[in-house]
Amino acid sequence: MTRLGVPSYGGTSLLSAFILLLSTGQVFSSVHRPGNDPPEIVTKPRNLQVKHGGIAAFYCAAKGVPPPVIQWKKNGKRVSESQTRYQVRELPDGSSLLRIEPVRMGRDDATYECVAENGVGDAVTKEATLTVFDRK
Template identity: 40%
Template sequence: PRELPHLHLHRLLSLSSRPRLEDAPPRIVEHPSDLIVSKGEPATLNCKAEGRPTPMVEWYKDGERVETDREDPRSHRMLLPSGSLFFLRIVHGRRSKPDEGIYVCVARNYLGEAVSRNASLEVKFLTPGE
C-alpha cells in the first residue's frame, strides 16, 4: 500500500510530460440501426464513439456529408452531443427525398477515424396517394 502514492505521482508526471500517452483512436461503441419512419415524424440515428481526445462525429448519407444545425441553425437535422443524428421531422416529398438513404457516422481524432455500420432510413407512407 505504501507504494501507491508514489505510483500515482509517477503516473501524473508521465501524463503531464507526455500528454499523448493515454490518447486512443476513435471506436464506435453504439452503431445506428435501420429505421422506417413516417413523413413528418421525428427520428434518431444513434452513434456513440469513444476515444481520446474525444472524437468529432460527422454523418454521411449515400456518401455525401450531412449538414446539421452545426452548419445551418435552421436545419431540421441536429447533431446531438452524444454524436447521434436527430431529425426534428422527416422531410419527404414526391420529387425531393432529402432524408431517405443509407447513413454512416464517422468519428475522428488526430489518431484516426472509425466508421459505423450502414443504417438505412426509409420513409413509409400512411395513406395511399400521399
C-alpha cells in the first residue's frame, strides 16, 4: 500500500498505472508480475515441402513463467483436431507437434502458426509455410 492507501504492486502504485493507462490510451492485455516471464518461442516451426500423400510435422517450443500453452493456426484460423488428418501433440517438455497425414495438395498448402501464451504479456507467434508438391 502507498501512503494514500492505494494498493501497489512491485513498487508501482496501481493508481499510477491506471493514470498512465488513461493518459496514453493504451490497453494492456495482462499485467507482468515479478517472478513471471512472458512467453518466448525458443524453437520456431520450419518451412516444409512435402509430397502429396506424405506426412508434414511442425515442431514448436516456448518458454515462460507460467509455462505457455501452444496453439496451432492454419491461415489465421485455429487448427481443428476434428479432422483426423490433423494431430496436435503436447510433449512433456511443454513443446508441441502438429502432424498432418496424409498431406493433400490444394488443401494443406498454407501458412501455419505456432501461438504461445501464458497470460503474462502478449501472445507470441511464429509462422512456417507448407508447400505440397505432386507425386510425380
